[in-house]
Amino acid sequence: MQGKLTAKGLGLPNLPHTIHPGHVNFVTDEQLEANVAGTMLDQVIEGLTVQPEEEGFVREPGKRDIIFEGTYEEVNEYFLEHEWSEGLPIVPPTIDKVEQFLRFTDRDPDEVLGKLLPDSREATIWNVAVNGVMSGCRPEYMPVLVAIVEAMVDPAFGHEHLGHTPGTETLIIVNGTMLEELGFNYGQAALRPGFQANTSIGRFWRMYLRNACGFLPHKTDKGCFGGNFRIVLAEDEESVTGMGWPTHGQDEGYRAGDNLVTITACTEMTQAIEVGDPSAEQILTNIEARMADNHMFIQFFFRGMVTRPTVVITPAILKVLTEQGWTKQAVREHFYANAKLRVSRLSGMIVERFYKGIREGNWPEQLGSSMELERDIQMVSSPDDFIIVVAGDRDRDHVEIGSGNGYIGFPVTKPVQLPAAWAALLAEVRTK
Template sequence: MLRAAAIAERAGVPSVSIVTTPFMQQAAVVSKGVGLPSLPIAEYPGVPMTDGPEAVARKVEALLPQIIAGLAGARDVARAAVAEPPPREIVYRGSLEEIQEHFHEHLWSDGLPVIPPTLAHVERFLAHTRRAPDDVIGRLLPENRAATIWSIAVNGVMAGCRPEYMPVLVAIVEAIAEPIFRVEDAGSTPGWEPLVIVSGPIAKRLDLNHGQGVMRVGRQANTTLGRFLRLYGWPTFGADQGFTREDSVVTVQSVVSISPPIYSAGTRALEHARILAEVFGGACGYWSSIGMKYARWEPLLVLGPSIARVIAEDGWSKDDLRRYLHEHVTITARQAETYALQVGATSYTLEAHVKAGVLPAAYALSTDPERTVPVFVQPEKIGILVAGDPGRNQSKGYVNNHIQGGRVSKRI
């Protein structure tokens, strides 16, 4: 909303953004990021989705003076300049404890201790790339900061990465800088987090976890990057994204929730597919309404190697498993529209989205609210990754946050 308001203001069209109380601090950050820290805002007190009609009417009426004042007030559409120290400037000197406190006070960390990014440390990272330190990878919202090779190296040092991870760090930033990833929405209400997948030869070179404990901390590479691996003759995860088996690839996507551990048993693909559909599909069902609304949704299924082996040896491809999930994981139209309503899609209907060409015809074959519709809008968008402990019969599912944090892959 505030980004749209900034465009309107710069075009000479007055605006006022209506923001609820819990989002006021976030609104201030976004306004600053778009270069207009004084964007007019009218504050709606409370949560409109839990207010009754009378409360909403009363609060909206109380908003009117703020809206009028915002529209009639003086405008300042000049982009606010933010003073930044040059790359090689020493910003602080002190003991390790003093440095930690200084970085924490200035919000230069995630709250955990950091490795001080000394010039010598940063130079060691720069030695692992041919790109110039001032090369700009992209501008990262909401703060609209330029991500440079230099800033990537600095953050890599602070995170505790090793210098040889630098090519992966650059590829990660290239991925999240892509418009399709929508990093500007990383602070949205569902609270999604980025998931990083590293595949290809570099995963072994950097000693990333890939079998038992693939999702756990312990190895330095996994703790500071995060990754998975492939197995069993199926296309690698990187190949699924359009790369070759020989390519080292990093993939970043959003994860808003995780399924329970999915244990399945049997010697036939169908035995495992049924359990995967029940548990993975069940974990995705509620949030699928948002995937339907935006017609872009990329859940991720991490298959244990022993499970993948049974499915592959029974003659199933990844696409066979995707088709099974698409056909057998459903919810009712009533559930889909009700779930969407709870998150604010007050005028959303499946029929309207089909008429608009957003959803395929299968979502409006009748007007019966109890008709079933697929949870997975596009089966080809279901990510399937083989990773984990080969000695266990466990898989796990990751629910993506629709168009926010869309899956992006980059060659390292």
């Protein structure tokens, strides 16, 4: 199903497919060869010799077309039946509501931001606003939504892979003066629903993947388990700058206070609970021990690419680190040197791939060439690969660790472009 729908989105609705009977990881090499030479070869021959049935394309409605009229309940039922919502109630995207969102950007509604896969649909300012309305966002969030989609369509992020079986979810990180202006939560319950900006913008991400990109469960989205949309993570910039560290935005090459959006795919998120200790170095050691349990870090070795794990520490942890003289770069270097994984902890099949990569010279040099099982290997290729963000309860010593899948969802940061009349528009909505 996924292959057929993806091919249709790429303009090849009749493309034949060959399907292996069952999962390839559950058969021996001999069985795999037999399946290829038997059932799958027959499918290849049929695909090359039998004309497939014709399948046409359905015209989509224009952006100002009224597709349905009814009560709030009827609209929600209609959208649910057509797979335009994820099952939660949506805000009906009336023309009036969409135009309220468009007031908060100086961009043309028809401006194309990029191409969206798997449906090969254009990302436009207009459909960003529509999905923002549906997700329960406020009109003043519009500049943030546009920046998110600009990051999404950046080739470095590779959004077209987000229908893969690990069911990767994306973490959205925001920085800048807009955190206070828009009411983002960056303190206690930083990743908990309950704050409109963090929650509705997080919902927008998944809504846009459904409606604009075309990722639908049981169809183009093949996440084995999948996950919910992630609440937007805002950095506690007051704590960061107050203790002398650069913000995440500065790490990405921007100035302190710049309004920014970073997206990064976190296939796995885990929490290190109570890593606190009077010794800052012991705190880092405690965090590194938890990193070793997060095996997805190792994925970058299979693809010859970099993975950038995200480590979210609280201001309480930051305080101990800075008081004992630890810079952010020194912390990264400690993570790099000590956050390692023992080869023997990998599954048998993955170990075989690991050593195959060593034999063929495909892996980074720091992995070495030893064929031993009881040795520790690096999780990243450079200290700078670690993304460190400060957020969460200022009085707790917990850490959140997010790991990606290497070539899928590489971190991308984009500036948020506020409209020229931003201050006046913001004052207007606050008086209503």
